[in-house]
Amino acid sequence: xxxxxxxxxxxxxxxxxxxxxxxxxxxxxxxxxxxxxxxxxxxxxxxxxxxxxxxxxxxxxxxxxxxxxxxxxxxxxxxxxxxxxxxxxxxxxxxxxxxxxxxxxxxxxxxxxxxxxxxxxxxxxxxxxxxxxxxxxxxxxxxxxxxxxxxxxxxxxxxxxxxxxxxxxxxxxxxxxxxxxxxxxxxxxxxxxxxxxxxxxxxxxxxxxxxxxxxxxxxxxxxxxxxxxxxxxxxxxxxxxxxxxxxxxxxxxxxxxxxxxxxxxxxxxxxxxxxxxxxxxxxxxxxxxxxxxxxxxxxxxxxxxxx
Amino acid sequence: xxxxxxxxxxxxxxxxxxxxxxxxxxxxxxxxxxxxxxxxxxxxxxxxxxxxxxxxxxxxxxxxxxxxxxxxxxxxxxxxxxxxxxxxxxxxxxxxxxxxxxxxxxxxxxxxxxxxxxxxxxxxxxxxxxxxxxxxxxxxxxxxxxxxxxxxxxxxxxxxxxxxxxxxxxxxxxxxxxxxxxxxxxxxxxxxxxxxxxxxxxxxxxxxxxxxxxxxxxxxxxxxxxxxxxxxxxxxxxxxxxxxxxxxxxxxxxxxxxxxx
Numbered sequence: 376x377x378x379x380x381x382x383x384x385x386x387x388x389x390x391x392x393x394x395x396x397x398x399x400x401x402x403x404x405x406x407x408x409x410x411x412x413x414x415x416x417x418x419x420x421x422x423x424x425x426x427x428x429x430x431x432x433x434x435x436x437x438x439x440x441x442x443x444x445x446x447x448x449x450x451x452x453x454x455x456x457x458x459x460x461x462x463x464x465x466x467x468x469x470x471x472x473x474x475x476x477x478x479x480x481x482x483x484x485x486x487x488x489x490x491x492x493x494x495x496x497x498x499x500x501x502x503x504x505x506x507x508x509x510x511x512x513x514x515x516x517x518x519x520x521x522x523x524x525x526x527x528x529x530x531x532x533x534x535x536x537x538x539x540x541x542x543x544x545x546x547x548x549x550x551x552x553x554x555x556x557x558x559x560x561x562x563x564x565x566x567x568x569x570x571x572x573x574x575x576x577x578x579x580x581x582x583x584x585x586x587x588x589x590x591x592x593x594x595x596x597x598x599x600x601x602x603x604x605x606x607x608x609x610x611x612x613x614x615x616x617x618x619x620x621x622x623x624x625x626x627x628x629x630x631x632x633x634x635x636x637x638x639x640x641x642x643x644x645x646x647x648x649x650x651x652x653x654x655x656x657x658x659x660x661x662x663x664x665x666x667x668x669x670x671x672x673x674x675x676x677x678x679x680x681x682x
Numbered sequence: 683x684x685x686x687x688x689x690x691x692x693x694x695x696x697x698x699x700x701x702x703x704x705x706x707x708x709x710x711x712x713x714x715x716x717x718x719x720x721x722x723x724x725x726x727x728x729x730x731x732x733x734x735x736x737x738x739x740x741x742x743x744x745x746x747x748x749x750x751x752x753x754x755x756x757x758x759x760x761x762x763x764x765x766x767x768x769x770x771x772x773x774x775x776x777x778x779x780x781x782x783x784x785x786x787x788x789x790x791x792x793x794x795x796x797x798x799x800x801x802x803x804x805x806x807x808x809x810x811x812x813x814x815x816x817x818x819x820x821x822x823x824x825x826x827x828x829x830x831x832x833x834x835x836x837x838x839x840x841x842x843x844x845x846x847x848x849x850x851x852x853x854x855x856x857x858x859x860x861x862x863x864x865x866x867x868x869x870x871x872x873x874x875x876x877x878x879x880x881x882x883x884x885x886x887x888x889x890x891x892x893x894x895x896x897x898x899x900x901x902x903x904x905x906x907x908x909x910x911x912x913x914x915x916x917x918x919x920x921x922x923x924x925x926x927x928x929x930x931x932x933x934x935x936x937x938x939x940x941x942x943x
Contacts, residue, residue: 441900441901441904442897442898442900442901443900443918443919444897478897504935506872506935506937507853508855508874508898508901508902509815509834510898510901510902510904510905511901511904511905515898515901517896517898523894523895523896523897524894524896524897524898526897526898526901
């Protein structure tokens with residue numbers, strides 16, 4: 376399959392099951408809401424080293440947030456609900472509670488059985504001066520802090536989700552690969568229920584499963600490293616000088632599917648004339664995840680359109 | 683002569699047939715009287731939603747223990763213990779109610795178009811906790827000891843509240859739009875009193891904690907404004923209040939919030 380001169384590899388991207396939650400951070404204005412959200416989603420690129428993958432989903436207007444102030448929606452993904460809960464509490468406690476004027480609310484109703492603590496344990500920071508209020512059937516904690524009160528919902532829901540959906544963009548130069556990735560990231564970022572957890576949405580150090588060193592679970596994806604093109608197991612053509620990966624976490628399989636479609640489409644719109652040679656996916660022979668996203672299946676409709 | 687109306691809620695909770703209900707007897711003074719001799723029960727109306735016509739304040743315990751998804755609409759006055767221990771149902775009273783309205787209420791909504799007597803949302807005699815959930819909306823006034831020993835839930839009074847409001851209150855929210863009587867919040871431990879004016883005779887157990895913008899008020903107002911009535915006229919983003927904490931006499935951490943501006 377070739378779209379606008381870009382070869383779509385006949386392969387699939389592997390993704391794996393995760394648990395995800397959404398929270399809403401509000402503040403006196405977007406500036407402080409973003410400060411809190413960006414701090415709590417920093418160092419949350421990969422579960423391999425950070426235990427959680429997190430990112431800003433979107434900005435939310437006053438009329439959509441529970442307390443009528445500007446807000447930011449944040450999605451967090453982890454391998455299991457216990458890790459998700461622990462990471463959520465740590466990050467809320469260190470990054471949101473500390474940030475001036477903020478409040479935190481659940482952004483996911485979820486099953487009553489599938490709830491994790493949000494303010495439930497954080498309330499002890501109030502040292503006995505905390506107050507709870509049940510409003511509309513939901514419990515909120517009011518913790519006295521130096522700028523007034525930190526308002527926090529007691530729990531938030533979580534659900535099954537998909538992590539690690541990806542596309543790999545191969546280009547004739549670094550700048551062309553970056554330009555294509557930026558176009559894809561801009562396009563994907565407009566979607567709800569999706570985050571791109573890596574810096575700016577792009578990854579230059581794609582990893583493979585395992586390593587020659589016993590103590591390492593993941594190591595550089597050397598078949599995709601341009602400086603190792605001479606190696607026998609390199610998959611890169613001679614004219615490829617840079618490969619960039621976009622990793623996608625989504626709440627459902629459809630969300631990841633759609634996001635991959637939008638990303639590939641944006642890259643293909645630039646086309647071969649802009650130095651884009653090929654798009655492939657992170658296929659680890661089924662060793663990484665049970666969810667397989669076949670690139671040509673994803674791009675079937677777009678392919679017909681280009682033809 | 684007082685009539686115990688608990689049979690109505692029991693019949694609705696157990697989905698009894700009209701025949702089963704009319705054959706039952708209730709006490710009227712010393713006499714046992716079949717329900718069918720006292721009330722005309724219409725087939726059309728006897729379902730999940732019941733309209734009680736020509737009621738008066740001799741009828742006690744209307745809506746007591748009423749469970750979720752069941753409604754009783756009272757087209758007149760109602761007696762003592764109206765909606766006591768309400769368990770999720772909805773109760774609408776067109777007239778006034780006597781004492782202990784919504785006492786020990788657990789869940790659901792009670793709306794009273796007129797006035798309530800004393801101990802609205804309070805604890806009935808011998809109980810250590812009053813209302814423990816749900817919402818009581820009173821379009822008129824309430825009497826003394828409103829929210830006595832209240833544990834959870836919301837009492838909204840559009841008019842005035844009598845003396846000893848929120849006495850011994852454990853938690854929950856009481857708010858009004860009119861005046862409030864003497865000794866507000868005496869023995870109050872936790873919970874929120876949200877008032878339009880500072881009470882003239884405020885308990886000395888409350889200390890001034892200054893003026894604040896409290897974020898939770900936006901959420902609370904959103905909830906209050908869901909009920910038809912004068913509370914809908916409050917601005918949804920109003921959140922600046924004067925805060926008093928008390929009652930210090932019992933080591934309480936309750937808050938009395940007075941709207942500013």
